[in-house]
Amino acid sequence: MxxxxxxxxxxxxxxxxxxxxxxxxxxxxxxxxxxxxxxxxxxxxxxxxxxxxxxxxxxxxxxxxxxxxxxxxxxxxxxxxxxxxxxxxxxxxxxxxxxxxxxxxxxxxxxxxxxxxxxxxxxxxxxxxxxxxxxxxxxxxxxxxxxxxxxxCSTIQLAITLKPLMQFGLKQVIVSTMQALSGAGYPGVASLDIIDNVIPFISKEEEKVEEENQKILGTFNGKEVQKANFVISASCNRVHVKDGHLESVFAKLDSNPSVEEIEEAFRNFKGEPQRLKLPSAPEKPIVVRKEPNRPQPRYDRDEGKGMSVVVGRIRKDPIMTVKYMCLGHNTVRGxxxxxxxxxxxxxxxxxx
Ligand SMILES: NC(=O)c1ccc[n+]([C@@H]2O[C@H](COP(=O)([O-])OP(=O)(O)OC[C@H]3O[C@@H](n4cnc5c(N)ncnc54)[C@H](OP(=O)(O)O)[C@@H]3O)[C@@H](O)[C@H]2O)c1
Structure with missing residues (x-):
């Protein structure tokens, strides 16, 4: 160009x-x-x-x-x-x-x-x-x-991880977010409100996460987008972190893939930006960390120059099918x- x-x-x-x-x-x-x-x-x-x-x-x-x-x-x-x-x-x-x-x-x-x-x-x-x-x-x-x-911003990183799960028949998602301060803009949240604290409310955030994903993951039929058929329940929190939203995700799937199969699906996920080699496309849209205590905002938000979503702690869930943590840089990828x-x-x- x-x-x-x-x-x-x-x-x-x-x-x-x-x-x-x-x-x-x-x-x-x-x-x-x-x-x-x-x-x-x-x-x-x-x-x-x-x-x-x-x-x-x-x-x-x-x-x-x-x-x-x-x-x-x-x-x-x-x-x-x-x-x-x-x-x-x-x-x-x-x-x-x-x-x-x-x-x-x-x-x-x-x-x-x-x-x-x-x-x-x-x-x-x-x-x-x-x-x-x-x-x-x-x-x-x-x-x-x-x-x-x-x-x-919370939806983008979640939807990127839900896309590879669609092949297993995504039915229900529960997500609890821990969202960074820069997500509230500048000057944003008053320091005396957030130091030594977590605020368990972000105006209109849960509604956005609960309705946007179905449109994003929906099917374009030549005229309009037919929304994907799954439900999400979201609970959003503001935490004392500068950049990087961390999300705790629980997904119910139709099939019962192993943790290794899910990990493989995350690792192998690539899209058109990678095929077209767009200048801002991260080589890996999803990076999987194996350490038990990752991802963390301070260490992982700049992965792929802030454009990769970092997933970790993938494990089976006794109520849903699988649970994992995901992290994205809210002002870059988000x-x-x-x-x-x-x-x-x-x-x-x-x-x-
Ligand atoms: N922060 C995030 O992580 C994030 C992520 C995804 C989406 N968003 C969305 O992105 C948008 C911007 O967010 P932000 O975090 O950058 O907010 P912000 O830090 O509060 O910045 C708002 C910007 O809008 C301008 N502005 C305010 N009132 C205006 C008016 N009446 N006319 C024209 N310009 C006006 C401000 O200009 P002045 O400096 O002149 O006031 C400033 O440049 C919001 O819709 C937000 O929901 C934010």
């Missing part, structure tokens, strides 16, 4: 926006052209508008870029862009992304459009065929552009990395 596509980032100053900027540095196919955020930030240089939280330094050329308002007019005036990454707050993303979608390809990290019938809820390794919803959406809405979405991988899939297919 010779010419780099120019991108705008909506919500560029937030936890996910910053991760987009970090991951897009030196990207072979995409170049940052416009940064947009709220009117609090608009008109400032990026370095003055945001509190840079990434482990690497703020790239000097980005530091000096102006931030503009996250609306179509301001973004179009600021530069000619080929596609838009949106990491806007969920409540705002609905109308704003609709305006952008009429004009531009929009890759959204927000929840607003995820469950719309003509919008893909995409994980490139899991359901790349759902991209076929895009021509249907464009026709339905009469748009030049489109909206495609990535799942919720957010900006997921958006970039989706855009790479579209680029590889000539759709952006």
């Amino acid at each position: 010779s010419l780099k596509r120019k991108v705008a980032i909506l919500g560029a100053t937030g936890a996910v926006g910053q991760r987009f900027i970090q991951l897009l540095q030196g990207h072979p196919w995409f170049k940052i052209e416009v940064l947009a955020a709220s009117e609090r930030s608009a008109g400032k240089k990026y370095k003055d508008a945001c509190n840079w939280l990434m482990e690497s330094n703020l790239p000097p050329e980005v530091a000096e870029m102006p931030v503009v308002n996250a609306d179509v007019d301001s973004v179009s005036k600021a530069g000619k862009v080929d596609l838009v990454f949106s990491s806007l707050p969920g409540d705002l993303a609905g109308p704003v992304e609709t305006q952008f979608g009429a004009e531009y390809p929009v890759f959204s990290k927000a929840s607003a459009h995820r469950m719309a019938k003509d919008v893909p809820l995409l994980i490139p390794e899991v359901n790349p065929d759902h991209v076929a919803l895009i021509p249907i959406q464009k026709k339905n809405r009469g748009w030049k552009g489109f909206i495609t979405t990535d799942p919720n 957010a900006a990395g997921a958006g970039i991988l989706s855009a790479e899939l579209f680029a590889a297919k000539g759709l952006v």
Whole structure:
């Protein structure tokens, strides 16, 4: 791919926006052209508008870029862009992304459009065929552009592990999450609420995990996605960890595979990003750890540059069929990395 596509980032100053900027540095196919955020930030240089939280330094050329308002007019005036990454707050993303979608390809990290019938809820390794919803959406809405979405951060890592279990007849899933602080954005949860504590509630999170997986793992029948036929019960907790969501998963299967067969299914799982060798595709979407005390957020979240899901403690369950732990980097595989991988899939297919 010779010419780099120019991108705008909506919500560029937030936890996910910053991760987009970090991951897009030196990207072979995409170049940052416009940064947009709220009117609090608009008109400032990026370095003055945001509190840079990434482990690497703020790239000097980005530091000096102006931030503009996250609306179509301001973004179009600021530069000619080929596609838009949106990491806007969920409540705002609905109308704003609709305006952008009429004009531009929009890759959204927000929840607003995820469950719309003509919008893909995409994980490139899991359901790349759902991209076929895009021509249907464009026709339905009469748009030049489109909206495609990535799942919720807890959902993405779970769905990646559920996909290889589908071959054994997935019936029921119970999941309890331990979610990192960066998942709440910046400044996020007050320190006095979370130090020495676990908060057993994350607004709207359980609902998202319980409804998104069936769409992601559903079947595209040429017109729409027919949801997969299994149920999930989720219980979500905020824990005192910077990055990396850990999940305790219990799955009931129709058949009774051995632990070794399940481990093998996880290890062998690969998808279209690996076949197409997309720039952000991890070599192994799922990495299996054999130690009894892994995965752990601090040690395992950067596996595959943050794009691999790490699974461990796979064992038989006396009530369900199997149980295991899974870990994913919430702002990489769960957010900006997921958006970039989706855009790479579209680029590889000539759709952006
Ligand atoms: N954090 C995660 O791990 C994660 C994972 C998956 C999905 N998501 C989703 O990604 C989105 C962003 O999350 P985040 O964690 O990055 O949140 P965040 O840190 O709170 O950042 C929010 C961003 O949106 C901008 N913004 C806020 N109000 C705005 C307005 N009225 N108009 C225009 N821009 C506005 C902010 O700009 P200012 O700085 O100017 O206020 C900031 O750039 C959310 O929808 C979230 O649910 C987050």
